[in-house]
Amino acid sequence: MSEPNPYPAVPFGDWDGSPAAARAMQQTLASQVRLQDDFPPLRLIAGVDVGFEEGGSITRAAAVLLDADTLELVGSSLARIPTNMPYIPGLLSFRELPAVLQALAELPAVPDLIFSDGHGIAHPRRLGIAAHLGVVTGLPTIGVAKKLLTGEHDELDLMRGAQVELRDKKTGEMIGYVLRSKDKVRPLIISPGNRVSIATAPELVKRYLTRYRLPEPTRLADRLASRREEKAAARRMAGNA
DNA sequence: GCGACAG
DNA sequence: ATCTTGTCGC
Secondary structure, rough: OOOOOOOOOOOOOOOOOOOOOOOHHHHHHHHHOOOOOOOOOOOOOEEEEEEEEHHHHEEEEEEEEEOOOOEEEEEEEEEEEEEEOOOOOOOEEEEEEEHHHHHHHHHOOOOOEEEEEEOOOOOOOOOHHHHHHHHHHHOOEEEOOOOOOOOOOOOOOOOOOOOOEEEEOOOOOOEEEEEEEOOOOOOOOEEEEEOOOOOOHHHHHOOOOOOOOOOOOHHHHHHHOHHHHHHHHHHHHHHHO
């Protein structure tokens, strides 16, 4: 029995490669984002993140699949493809999504929810990488970013669990939450990508937090994508040699 | 024109 | 993101 493949080969149809065309495409895709809670009882959740090799010429995406109740690692995958464009603030998904989709397609099952590194709708045109990923796959997604891209918010308490609203600086519309995931650490910026409401997004992130700053799906994907242990091991070898 | 700017 | 050692604080 095979599951339908929700992962398109290319997350942007015919794109001429220009930043202007990418921004126009974001406007269209953003209108397809659904911000109502519409996800099944969570059984399998995924985390995705991207890293680079060879000075940036190779894009490396990691995807991890976890049991939503026990957080046990059910599967993981790595995809390495040539990097096709430089990093441009606001156009991150056009650079990283191809590799992310390939990594997701290699997981043993389709997740009920995906935690993505980067923003969801907390983006200038409301289409951060998590929202873009959600629209092209049709799956529920949440963006977990380590830094602010756009929007403004009040100060928030230093204790774990503290959170404040993130709103568009110009229109005042809600676009996410700023959440302190651990005592006295830089807060995370949480915004829905697709099929999750703004209010539910931080609740789901909190559900999967353990002792670290990042929720477990994101933390594990981050480790794989950035080659945490490989680098640490290589470094110690050089030092002890 | 100036400042900001996910990964 | 990535390059990189030791160091300050909980």
